[in-house]
Amino acid sequence: MSTREFMLGNVAIARGIIEGGGQVIAGYPGTPSSEIIDTLAAMEKRDFYVEWSVNEKVAFEVAAGAAIAGARSVVTMKHVGLNVASDPLMTLSYTGVKGAMIIISADDPSCHSSQNEQDTRKYAQFALMPCFDPSTPQEAKDMVPDAFRLSNKFQTAVIFRPTTRISHGKSDVELGKVSYDKPQIKFEKIPERWIMMPKNARVRHPYVLKIFEDIRKELETSLWNELEIREGSKIAVISSGVASVYAKEAMGILGLDASFLKICTYPVPENKVISTLKHADTVLVIEELEPVVEDDVRIMAQKQGLGTKILGKSEGLVPRHGELNVDICMEAISKAFGLDTVPPVIPKVDLELPTRPPVLCPGCSHRAAFYVMKKVFGKDGIYPSDIGCYTLGVQSGAVDTTLCMGASITVSSGIYHAGEEHPICCTIGDSTFFHTGMNGLLNAVYNKADITVAIMDNRITAMTGHQPNPGMGGTAVGESTVAVSISDICRALGAEFVEETDPYDLTSTEDVFRRARDHKGTSVVIAKQPCVIDLRRSGAIKSSFSVDEEKCTGCKACVKFGCPATEFDTELKRARINNMCTGCGVCIQICKFGAILEVKR
Amino acid sequence: MHPDMQIWGNIGGEEMSSAGIPHFDLVIAGVGGQGTILASDIIGKAAVMEGLPVMAAETHGMAQRGGSVVNHLRIGCEFGSLIPLKSADALMALEPSEALRHLEYLSDDSIVIVNTEPVLPVTVTSGISSYPDIEEIIDYLEQRFNVKAFNAVQLAKKAGHVQAMNTVMIGAISKFLPISENVLKECVKASVPKRTVDINIKAFELGSLQC
Numbered sequence: 024m025s026t027r028e029f030m031l032g033n034v035a036i037a038r039g040i041i042e043g044g045g046q047v048i049a050g051y052p053g054t055p056s057s058e059i060i061d062t063l064a065a066m067e068k069r070d071f072y073v074e075w076s077v078n079e080k081v082a083f084e085v086a087a088g089a090a091i092a093g094a095r096s097v098v099t100m101k102h103v104g105l106n107v108a109s110d111p112l113m114t115l116s117y118t119g120v121k122g123a124m125i126i127i128s129a130d131d132p133s134c135h136s137s138q139n140e141q142d143t144r145k146y147a148q149f150a151l152m153p154c155f156d157p158s159t160p161q162e163a164k165d166m167v168p169d170a171f172r173l174s175n176k177f178q179t180a181v182i183f184r185p186t187t188r189i190s191h192g193k194s195d196v197e198l199g200k201v202s203y204d205k206p207q208i209k210f211e212k213i214p215e216r217w218i219m220m221p222k223n224a225r226v227r228h229p230y231v232l233k234i235f236e237d238i239r240k241e242l243e244t245s246l247w248n249e250l251e252i253r254e255g256s257k258i259a260v261i262s263s264g265v266a267s268v269y270a271k272e273a274m275g276i277l278g279l280d281a282s283f284l285k286i287c288t289y290p291v292p293e294n295k296v297i298s299t300l301k302h303a304d305t306v307l308v309i310e311e312l313e314p315v316v317e318d319d320v321r322i323m324a325q326k327q328g329l330g331t332k333i334l335g336k337s338e339g340l341v342p343r344h345g346e347l348n349v350d351i352c353m354e355a356i357s358k359a360f361g362l363d364t365v366p367p368v369i370p371k372v373d374l375e376l377p378t379r380p381p382v383l384c385p386g387c388s389h390r391a392a393f394y395v396m397k398k399v400f401g402k403d404g405i406y407p408s409d410i411g412c413y414t415l416g417v418q419s420g421a422v423d424t425t426l427c428m429g430a431s432i433t434v435s436s437g438i439y440h441a442g443e444e445h446p447i448c449c450t451i452g453d454s455t456f457f458h459t460g461m462n463g464l465l466n467a468v469y470n471k472a473d474i475t476v477a478i479m480d481n482r483i484t485a486m487t488g489h490q491p492n493p494g495m496g497g498t499a500v501g502e503s504t505v506a507v508s509i510s511d512i513c514r515a516l517g518a519e520f521v522e523e524t525d526p527y528d529l530t531s532t533e534d535v536f537r538r539a540r541d542h543k544g545t546s547v548v549i550a551k552q553p554c555v556i557d558l559r560r561s562g563a564i565k566s567s568f569s570v571d572e573e574k575c576t577g578c579k580a581c582v583k584f585g586c587p588a589t590e591f592d593t594e595l596k597r598a599r600i601n602n603m604c605t606g607c608g609v610c611i612q613i614c615k616f617g618a619i620l621e622v623k624r
Numbered sequence: 625m626h627p628d629m630q631i632w633g634n635i636g637g638e639e640m641s642s643a644g645i646p647h648f649d650l651v652i653a654g655v656g657g658q659g660t661i662l663a664s665d666i667i668g669k670a671a672v673m674e675g676l677p678v679m680a681a682e683t684h685g686m687a688q689r690g691g692s693v694v695n696h697l698r699i700g701c702e703f704g705s706l707i708p709l710k711s712a713d714a715l716m717a718l719e720p721s722e723a724l725r726h727l728e729y730l731s732d733d734s735i736v737i738v739n740t741e742p743v744l745p746v747t748v749t750s751g752i753s754s755y756p757d758i759e760e761i762i763d764y765l766e767q768r769f770n771v772k773a774f775n776a777v778q779l780a781k782k783a784g785h786v787q788a789m790n791t792v793m794i795g796a797i798s799k800f801l802p803i804s805e806n807v808l809k810e811c812v813k814a815s816v817p818k819r820t821v822d823i824n825i826k827a828f829e830l831g832s833l834q835c
Contacts, residue, residue: 029665029672031682054684136684159679159704192705193665193680195672268704276708349708367710369728374764376721377753379655379745381691415689418746488684582750587690590749 026198032160032189033058035196036127039167041071044202045097046122047089048073049082051458052487053101054136055190056129060099061488064499070203075490075499078428078458079104083111083126090120090180091217092210095171099127102143103427107459109146114219115180116150117227119234122206123174123181125167126152130186132311132346138410138425140344142312143184147289151235153242154182154289156264160194162287166247168202177238179231186311188265188346239290247287250295252302256280258360259303261296261320263287263310266347270309273352277362291319300324300331307359308335311347334359383415385588386605388552389450389479392526393419394584394609396448396477399536403445407434409460411452412486412554413479418585421450429459436463436472446540448475453509454484454492461512467545468517475539475546476518478509481554489556513547520546527552529612555605566621567604568611572597574618581610581619645676646802647700649707651729654718655743656683656693659790662815663716664695666794670803670811671699681705690746694726699802715769716797718776718790719743720761727768736769737796737835738762739776739789772796772835779830784823791816791824795831805832 030038037059040048048071050060063073072089076082079100086098100108105128112126128146131137147154155170157163163185174181215223242248259282262270267285274281284299286292296319300306308317317335324331336343340355350366357364383390393416396406408414408422409431416422424434431449439447451460456478464476484490491497496506513521520542524535532550539546558564577596581589588604591597600610600619611619650667654660664680671678679701683693696707707729714735717723723738730736740758747753765771776796780789791812798808809828816824 027672029669029678188681188705191682191684193668193678193682194705195676195678265704269706272703272708275703348706349704353708369709370768372724372727372764374724374756374760375754376724377745377747377755379690379692379722379747381656381689382746384689412689579751585746585750587746587749590744591751593751 027195028198029193030160030196031058032163032185032192034062035160035164036167036185036190037062038196038198039164040097042164042199042201043168043171044095044205045171046071046094046205047086047096048099049076049085049096050099051076051079051082051104052484052490053104053129054487055131055185055187056099056101056127057487057490058190059127060499061490069500070205073499075492077493079108080111083108086124087111087115087120087180090122090124091118093122093206093208095123095175095206097125097127100129101137102128102130102141103137103139104128105143105146107428112146112150116152116231117219117224118216119178119231120174120180121178121211123171125170125174125181125183127183127185129190130184130312132186135187138427140312142315143182144289144315145313147182147184148315150182151231152180152182153238154184155247156184156287156289157189158265158267158285158287160189160192161196162247163189164196165199168199169247173238173241176241177234179234179238184264186265186346235290239293242288242290243292243294245288245292248292248295249285250298251283252298253280253282256282257304258282259284259299259306260356261286261299261306261308261316263316266309266311266352269347269349270352272349273356276349277353277356277364279356279360279362281360286316289315291316293323296320296323297327297329300327300329303331305332305334305360307340307356308333309341309347309352309355312343314343380418381415382418382585382587383412384555385586385603386555386607387412388481388526388550388555388607389413389416390419390584390586391529391607391609392450392477392479392532392550393421395526395529395532395536397421399533399540400446400448405435405438405443405445405447407431407438407447407449409449409451409455411455411479412481413450413452416450428455429463432460432463432467432474432476435474435476436467436470439472439474440470446475448477448540450477450479453478453480453482453494456509457493461516464513464518464545464547465516472545473543475536475548478547478549480509480549480551482551483554483557485554485556489554509549518545518547520544521549522547523549523551525552526550527607527609529609555607559605564605566606566623568600568606568608568619569622570598570600571618571620574616576616576618580615581613584610584613586610645700648714648802649701649712650697650699650797651707651712651715651726652695652697652718653715653722653726654693655722656690658693658718658743659787660693660695660718663718663790663794664697666808666811666815667697667797667801667803669815670808673807673811674803676700676802677702679703679705692722692725714797714800716793718793720758721756723765724761730769734769735800736765736771737793738765738771738773739793740773741775741777774834776831780827783827783830785820788820788824788827791827792831795828796834798828798832799835
């Protein structure tokens, strides 16, 4: 049997965790990082502990605790998750760990599925931690055991930064051996390490600065960085992470004879950079997002008194935003080294194409909840929202702000306290409420924000690929656990108006929203209906609907609702229901003419 | 020689892949929910079974909710997963209008396999925009590329289920891939639900007859 498999990058990273003997793995879902824990949690036999935590800070601290107790631990999240976890990050830097800990923070250049495109390597610099930046799924897998080793050797956590093209790239991956030797777990009481009060912190900071230099020296010889010197050439390209494979391909296509330094670990290997600089008159640095390598290369050149011309983002040759590709690299290389090349001419398609934005699924209950909200709070109502599927409610005109996880309730409070007089109704999902919405609700109630909070409880963490959350009664590995009641939490946080409603029932949902709007103080409406994808998978969809062409007047009320299952036949001037219908029955309530009928399957 | 060498001015460089390894860059376009990821997974697995290196880029996350989806699949590739402009050997479009969104990746002599059955976006069903005439789309493609256009949904129905449409498309592209038909079929069998194996094999064969 071959040990080469076609694998998703995140599955390869999960495999790397197993090969490296990971013992405790915690995380919060976020594209493009989610499949790492999905893969580990779905395994039938496990000799490690894995959990979906309620947010990234919590996940980080669970992994930190495990590593302090001597385990090899991993925490996974998307790049913005590290903002949430940045509090423990910055002080774990001082305490360090006893076992080993890898902080996986997956970056998303070009914002394929994110609200920003920050660069995790900056956090590594800030927190004085080494960072691994893989260039292929294979490398991502192979780096994980090495990251555990480095972490244990220097007793510090290590940052691991895949990007979307690694995490959601696929390639043939050669599997390695699984490590079954696991360190003994024993919490040792070392107050000067684990208690970061001022007296200890003042000692640890200079110690960490010293260790960081030792790590730099160790990584000078790391196999993840490769230097190819071309003796005859006076030009060089330095490139990092996934950008290095684009740069390499671009150099091949252009037939560029240049030295090449590939960097996949940080702090940047100084000796290799200096060798490169000494062999070249001109060096181009190609990396995605922030000029981390580029700035270091300039500092190193200055320290060494080298006059090599260094080109990159500050000359505008390499963009500081968006993901790179081979064509961007070819253009940068051509400009940097004065190559006489012509970029390909791309003919414009002269047929007009309709846009195809992502939308809420046919039959999604969020659409019904937005519909009622809009009716009750009106076109002047203010609708702050949050991060999840319901962000797609922007198409229903019921999403006015999206800042970060949990910010719907807090932003609403701020808008209210600023003196805005129009009614405010914000939306937040069940998982996002558990994540950081709870604090916001507590604050809103405590400080008397007169707002309505709609918790869109679809009984799952849907957008990231259907992970369980504390409301569902099941853990990551499918064990049953307490199903935490959202309404009980809201009442415990002090909310006086807390009501559940089924958003598929428009009349009663409207009644609940009206009373919530009129309630003085913070009111909570929990719109509860399982995600329609889960319903479909479980085979629970039994009926669908069709339009009676005689009764339909072509008023488009149902079409304007925006469900992909409802179409308008422009020839017949009648509405039509297609085979995507899930039988939610909401359009039947919208039609004033009784023209929509149920069809049993 | 890589086609881009001509476009970018051949400065006399290296060959793109190691000697003897066939190179095939494929763009797979479609709509979230049509099975583009499964299609690229099946072809990728088959390439690995043939001992070829493969790199693929997939659309996950937000765009899967009925939005435009594109996968790049690079057989015989040891670099990154993103295909450079004007260099793909083929486009497999599971939806006709989606075929037009990615033409910048295709080389001038590229093969285009396109399913002619549209999936109307909400912007069209709700009457905001209009959908281009299918024949115009196919004409446009035929003027520029080597096109095989057919209704893969009808063929999937004939095979036994509409959801086997992506397998019909794999059958069609199989004629051009540097992978044996048997290996592809084995990967189809291993990747689809057990009870649908026969339907999918039939779908594969119906697709393969189109090319």
